[in-house]
Amino acid sequence: MGMFNTYFIAPDDAAAAAVVDDGPVGVRSPVVEAVGATVEAGTLLALLSGVTYESITDDPSWSRLVSSPDHDSAWVIAMPDTFTEALATSSDDRLVEVATPWSETEEFWGNGDAAELLSMLQEWAALARTARDRGEHMYCWAAL
Numbered sequence: 029m030g031m032f033n034t035y036f037i038a039p040d041d042a043a044a045a046a047v048v049d050d051g052p053v054g055v056r057s058p059v060v061e062a063v064g065a066t067v068e069a070g071t072l073l074a075l076l077s078g079v080t081y082e083s084i085t086d087d088p089s090w091s092r093l094v095s096s097p098d099h100d101s102a103w104v105i106a107m108p109d110t111f112t113e114a115l116a117t118s119s120d121d122r123l124v125e126v127a128t129p130w131s132e133t134e135e136f137w138g139n140g141d142a143a144e145l146l147s148m149l150q151e152w153a154a155l156a157r158t159a160r161d162r163g164e165h166m167y168c169w170a171a172l
Contacts, residue, residue: 034169035060035107035152037159041094044167045104048095051169057158060151065105065168066091068135072149075126076114094167102171112166115149115156123149 036052036059038044052059063069070090074081084090087108095104118126127149131140159166 030172031064032169032171033062033064034171035062035065035155035166036169037155037162037164037166039162039164041106041165044106044165045095047169048099048102048104051102051171052167057162057164058155060148060155062148062152062168063135065107065170069107069111069168071133071135072126072130073111073114075130076118076122077110102169105168105170107166107168109165112156112159115153116160118149118153120150123153 032051034052036044036047036055037057038047038055047053047055063072066085070081070084073079073084077084089106089108089110092106092108093103094106095102097103123146127146128142130136131142131145132138133140136145156166158164
């Protein structure tokens with residue numbers, strides 16, 4: 029059984045948490061299927077920002093659960109604004125620069141597909157720009 033990670037934007041935690049049962053179906057933003065909101069996203073932010081992975085994951089705002097922890101098969105996780113801003117301000121050239129080193133991280137067993145990850149990064153960055161332009165926040169609906 030795999031994990032689904034669907035990123036979307038919402039104006040606040042309550043609006044985001046409301047999608048926990050059915051996922052971000054019908055939300056007024058695009059959605060992006062991407063990697064996990066904790067480890068994989070953390071290694072990406074480390075590459076984009078130059079901040080250590082440990083500093084990122086030690087921050088209480090990192091991968092903060094906004095839905096009930098008691099839900100048995102889906103959760104909504106708030107992505108910190110620093111993550112959204114790092115993606116939103118990354119040029120296509122910068123995304124190209126980080127795609128290969130990111131694909132070589134332990135999370136991708138050292139041989140992720142850089143071209144596939146780059147495509148996802150470009151979609152993710154576009155979603156981050158939409159969130160920034162609307163003054164909203166990025167979230168991840170993670171479901172089994």
